[in-house]
Amino acid sequence: MGRERFGSFGLATPPARRTMPADEAISLLENGTARPGSLLGYGNGRSYGDSCQNDAGAVVDMRPLNRIRSFNAETGVLEADAGMLLCDIIAHAAPHGFFPAVVPGTQFVTLGGAIANDVHGKNHHRRGTFGCHVEALTLLRSDGRTHRCSQTDNFRLFQATIGGMGLTGLILSASIRLMRVPSLDIMERATRFRDIGEFFDLAEAADQANEYAVAWIDQLAGGHGRGRGLLFTGNHAEHGSHVAARAGSQLSVPVQPPFNVLNRPFLTAFNAVYRWNKGRSSTPRQAGYQGFFFPLDGGRDWNRLYGPRGLFQHQSLVPEANARRAVPALLEVARRSGQGSFLTVLKRFADVRSPALLSFPRPGYTLTLDFPNRGERTLRLLAELDRITVEVGGAVNPYKDARMGPEIFAASFPQWHRLEALRDPAFMSSFWTRTAMRLDVGHRVAEAAE
DSSP, X not given: OOGGGGOOTTOSSOOOSOEEEHHHHHHHHHHTOOOTTOEEEEOSOOOSSSTTOOTTSEEEEOXXXXXXXXXXXXXXXXXXXXXXXXXXXXXXXXXXTEEESOOOSOSOOBHHHHHHTTOOOTTHHHHOOGGGGEEEEEEEOTTSOEEEEESSSSHHHHHHHTTSTTOSSEEXXXXXXXXXXXXXXXXXXXXXXXXXXXXXXXXXXXXXXXXXXXXXXXXXXXXXXXTOEEEEEXXXXXXXXXXXXXXXXXXXXXXXXXXXXXXXXXXXXXXXXXXXXXXXXXXXXXXXXXXXXXXXXXXBTGGGGGOTTOEEEEEEEEOGGGHHHHHHHHHHHHHHHTOOOSOEEEEEXXXXXXXXXXXXXXXXXXXXXXXXXXXXXXXXXXXXXXXXXXXXXXXXXXXXXXXXXXXXXXXXXXXHHHHHHHOOTTBOOHHHHHTGGGSOXXXXXXXXXX
């Protein structure tokens, strides 16, 4: 297996040094011979940081476990292996009028990865996170047993595994509830807003009226255009296609350029064209689901455009009460740094609770920024974004992260010790080593024993 297949999507951290086939890892676990910290399940590498890496051990390739085990075309309940890609689940269920209740920004994630990260989408205000729709999962641990976990069986493991970043064991399969839709197509509307204040005035009403809502921000705009953007809303079209389009694109970035192509002049021009093209009409239009949910999947390996040093993604969550102050502050810090964000997305989370112990979404607003890795300069910017976020009681997303400190993680997830208490000793990640394992040992042991 080539190491290049086992990197993280941000490319700012090195790929896995050691890999292991799923059947070999399963054998070690069933025999009780897996060493402490030696394993971590690896899906399709769409996490941006090191939550999908295990520098001290091996990552386990789960992609060959990609079988749909059953599908009920009446209820929409589907059971599949953990390595099944979301795009293949969509293709299987679409002719029957079903679609995943929650999808992230890419369809090239595995079922196990979606559960382990408790991913969210453009409809958190209605459907919550992916974990809200998991009926049950099977988990293989280093005690040699396969545990069925659900709301009624092994509930504590169920809670810890959803959003547990692969640390509770090897997810082998899962059953999820899909939602019935009239078609795959989306009736999409783009509404311009002049500044962040106007976005906040629109956001709640947009959520109430639509299944999906997300905003794009022109992060580089200054002067009177500061904070301008487009609010995209959508609902499944009553009359549209029930056939999933071919996943992926013929467009690709075949080689990595020796420098960052997504520089400030390019981004300034791109933002101007994008805003004009997408926002020239507020009339609803019928769009294909791939363009609405997964626009960046249209170009394979687009992350290579950031050059050999890769990118850092920063996703923050700020409570609703502080959002009108905190979001402009985050955007202003990024703008003043002179480091343009290719993708700047803002959306609202509602109070739809996940079963997960460590779920990132909670009531408030989440801002996502992408920055090319320029070394210490970029790390200082990200640290300042961290500071603003936690000072208002917010959180930084761990599965988008490659460098946050232990204190930021603890402030974002004060319940982290509950996951540590249920972590399988054979499983470890570079992220967990960098954050939770560096927190006060006495505190960690005492809290885990509660």
